[in-house]
Amino acid sequence: MKAAILQAPQAIGKRPLVIGELPMPQVTPGHVLLHVRACGVCRTDLHIVAGELPAERSPLVPGHQIVGEIAGGATAELPLGTRVGVSWLGGVDGTCPYCRRGMENLCDSPTFTGYTVDGGFAEFALARADFVFPLPGNLDDLHAAPLLCAGIIGFRSLRVAGVEKGDRVGLFGFGASAHLTIAVLRAWGCEVYVSTRGAAHREFAASLGAAWVGTQRERAPVALDRAITFAPSGDVVIAALASLRKGGVVAINAIHLDRVPEFDYDRLLWGERQIRSVTNMTRADARDFLHTASSIGLRPQATPFSLDHANEALLAIEHDSIDGAAVILPGS
Numbered sequence: 001m002k003a004a005i006l007q008a009p010q011a012i013g014k015r016p017l018v019i020g021e022l023p024m025p026q027v028t029p030g031h032v033l034l035h036v037r038a039c040g041v042c043r044t045d046l047h048i049v050a051g052e053l054p055a056e057r058s059p060l061v062p063g064h065q066i067v068g069e070i071a072g073g074a075t076a077e078l079p080l081g082t083r084v085g086v087s088w089l090g091g092v093d094g095t096c097p098y099c100r101r102g103m104e105n106l107c108d109s110p111t112f113t114g115y116t117v118d119g120g121f122a123e124f125a126l127a128r129a130d131f132v133f134p135l136p137g138n139l140d141d142l143h144a145a146p147l148l149c150a151g152i153i154g155f156r157s158l159r160v161a162g163v164e165k166g167d168r169v170g171l172f173g174f175g176a177s178a179h180l181t182i183a184v185l186r187a188w189g190c191e192v193y194v195s196t197r198g199a200a201h202r203e204f205a206a207s208l209g210a211a212w213v214g215t216q217r218e219r220a221p222v223a224l225d226r227a228i229t230f231a232p233s234g235d236v237v238i239a240a241l242a243s244l245r246k247g248g249v250v251a252i253n254a255i256h257l258d259r260v261p262e263f264d265y266d267r268l269l270w271g272e273r274q275i276r277s278v279t280n281m282t283r284a285d286a287r288d289f290l291h292t293a294s295s296i297g298l299r300p301q302a303t304p305f306s307l308d309h310a311n312e313a314l315l316a317i318e319h320d321s322i323d324g325a326a327v328i329l330p331g332s
């Protein structure tokens with residue numbers, strides 16, 4: 001099968017993915033073989049490909065927002081041809097203290113799609129049968145793929161930040177995840193304040209119903225109840241913290257931060273403000289988000305790339321050169 005293969009992590013600008021042939025994955029017990037129809041590109045893929053996350057496997061097929069059709073290992077619940085989604089959390093042990101407490105996102109022995117096992121930048125992929133999700137029928141492959149990590153983890157960020165209906169919520173950064181999150185927030189009657197670099201991203205946020213848009217240096221005109229940061233930057237976390245009311249929460253939706261700068265406790269954290277990280281996702285997050293997405297008619301902005309142009313898809317995210325999500329369509 002054809003795949004985009006990472007032999008060794010390198011800067012994205014060096015086009016680290018090699019488009020080549022790999023043997024077809026063999027179905028193993030408890031797994032399904034998927035014919036990949038689309039695979040979204042996530043910022044985490046950039047961290048993996050660039051070596052900002054430690055290499056777990058080599059060679060590796062990245063990609064963890066897979067829309068695929070069951071092509072092998074079919075069961076009564078998952079017959080041949082069923083369209084399903086796969087996300088970043090590809091499996092858990094089910095036995096560690098976190099799994100037993102219902103916190104499978106923190107599992108001690110997790111499987112991560114496109115990181116500890118091969119992912120979806122390929123014509124076929126293997127996935128654990130109990131970690132695939134049925135997809136809303138009203139979304140085609142291109143528009144379903146970005147929901148599967150950007151959407152689910154954006155949704156989890158709202159839960160971690162404790163967002164309630166009608167809250168004033170800040171989004172810091174406005175890429176694939178934020179543009180899905182704003183749709184959920186608007187459906188919940190929240191006022192959304194967006195700080196992001198790049199005039200095009202600010203226009204995009206305004207077109208999706210943001211109450212206010214500004215640059216990363218500007219402060220929202222009101223104190224925020226909740227803030228979610230998407231950029232891999234500690235400076236952005238501090239800017240978000242500085243915009244909160246007392247008791248407000250910053251949720252960091254980033255798997256990697258450049259650093260966390262020193263900051264003034266008395267002014268920024270005192271008053272029971274909180275900084276929380278958002279780590280992975282649970283299957284319940286996935287199911288609840290996909291249900292919400294379907295009921296509010298969420299339709300992501302997505303730009304398609306062929307498998308041959310997988311490096312270009314990564315570059316588009318790195319350079320913030322597209323609105324919304326980049327999606328690889330291996331059949332195109």
Ligand SMILES: [Zn+2]
Nearest residue numbers: 096099107108
């Ligand atoms: Zn576990």
Ligand SMILES: [Zn+2]
Nearest residue numbers: 042044088149
């Ligand atoms: Zn992701």
